[in-house]
Amino acid sequence: MRSTAIPAVDEPRPAPAARDTDAGDPTWAGRGATLLPAVLATLVGGYVLLSPRLVDVVMRPGEVQYATVWSLLVALPATVVVVAAVLLGARHPVGGTILLAAPFVAVPSLGWFPYGWLLGFYAIAGLAARRRVRDAAAPALAVLAVATVFAAVDVLGSTPTGAMQAGAPHGFDWPSLVGHTVLLVAVVLVAAAAGAAVRSRALAAAAGDKERRALAVESVAAERARLARDLHDVVAHHVSLVAVRAESAPYQYPDLDDRAREVLAAVAVDARQALGELRHVLAVLRRTGDDPDRAPQPDADDVDVLVAAARDAGQAVDVSGEWGVVPAASGYVLFRVVQECLTNGRRHAPTAAVHVTRWVDPTGAEPSVGLRVTNDVGRPDGPVEPGRGLHGMRERVEAIGGRFAAEVTDGRFVVEVVVPGASR
Secondary structure, eight states: OOOOOOOOOOOOOOOOOOOOTTTOOHHIIIIIHHHHHHHHHHHHHHHHHHSOOEEOOOSSTTOOEEOSSOOHHHHHHHHHHHHHHHHHHTTOHHHHHHHHHGGGGGHHHHSEEEHHHHHHHHHHHHHHHHHOGGGGHHHHHHHHHHHHHHHHSSOEEEETTEEEEOSTTSOOOHHHHHHHHHHHHHHHHHHHHHHHHHHHHHHHHHHHHHHHHHHHHHHHHHHHHHHHHHHIIIIIHHHHHHHHHHHHHHHHOTTOOHHHHHHHHHHHHHHHHHHHHHHHHHHHHHOOTTOOOOOOOOOGGGHHHHHHHHHHTTOOEEEEOOOOSOOHHHHHHHHHHHHHHHHHHHHHOTTSOEEEEEEEEOOSSSOEEEEEEEEEOOSOSEEOOOOHHHHHHHHHHHHTTOEEEEEEETTEEEEEEEEEOOOO
8 A cells, every 4th residue: 555755865874983992993803903913823833833842951251052943732732822912012012021921920930931922022012002002001011011021131042043031141231121122112103103004094984984974964955845845836835725715605606505515624734734735845854953843743642633534524434442641652653643544545445434443552661652543444364554644654653663564455444553652
């Protein structure tokens, strides 16, 4: 069942909610949050695997014998921990730092450590600083702690090119500690600058989207104004002619009986009412956000007036049930649904009675009011192909959190609506 409605103007969809810049932007949350941590974790893990195991057998003072391949029992677990720590640190810097610090517990007994473990802290610090500089505090402190110990004690660091030693027996190695500090500051600053650049591009893109949306809204407003002018020029003109002709007919044809005069008078009243509602619709179409005035809208109490007008026009309508007190928004929707159903009944089944049932459900989380409108249509059962009228009813109902259904059952067209409400 189809009904005539005002052509809709496509409005721009609401822009997605802005992401928390502290938590990252779309670029960071996508590629940056997965690809970069994976690359750094792979590089650090490869560095650890390529670092030979130091066999603590001193051949001559100052000489160390190397094994070309780590023992699998030592290399693989350490590498897994390093990779997992860097991946974890990309989202949880403190947790990744703690996990990466666990292997250092074995350093006193080994007397050496893979230098890649220290680079893992650098990787976590860089990933954290790319999001927020303060998030890099935990891995930065871990870098300084390991660098300080490495510069002070007699411990070897294993690298792919050989062993490194900074502390005793040469004394505290200040240049080593200063070098690590400078490198750490450089990593944090570069990472923070890169993250700021990514967020800046994301904010610029968001600003562009808002500007495009503003232009789209402006074009919609202009299109609405054009529609309002067209409707006024065409529809209002013809409806006003109907009212004028109905009012002037008794004077042009003085032989009309009283019943015919009553019918013409009712036609004139309906036409005037239609003009009034049309003006309200045109005002809405022309309205912008700066318009302060609002025309009064019909509510649930006006349904009885609507039904009475339909009966006066010769339509068979029976009403049962009561609603009580209905909120303004729900009342407006119910009025429009009944109005559309009565219009559809006159158009598609003018000789069939329309049955309107009203009810209240005070139970549940919040009270609700319901409406059921039926009329015979003489067509097979099944779903109804929605026209503009049904689309408009569904949109109004669902806009206030209600439920809408329309179908043909036992040869009767049935519309059921449930909206939020309150009883007396």
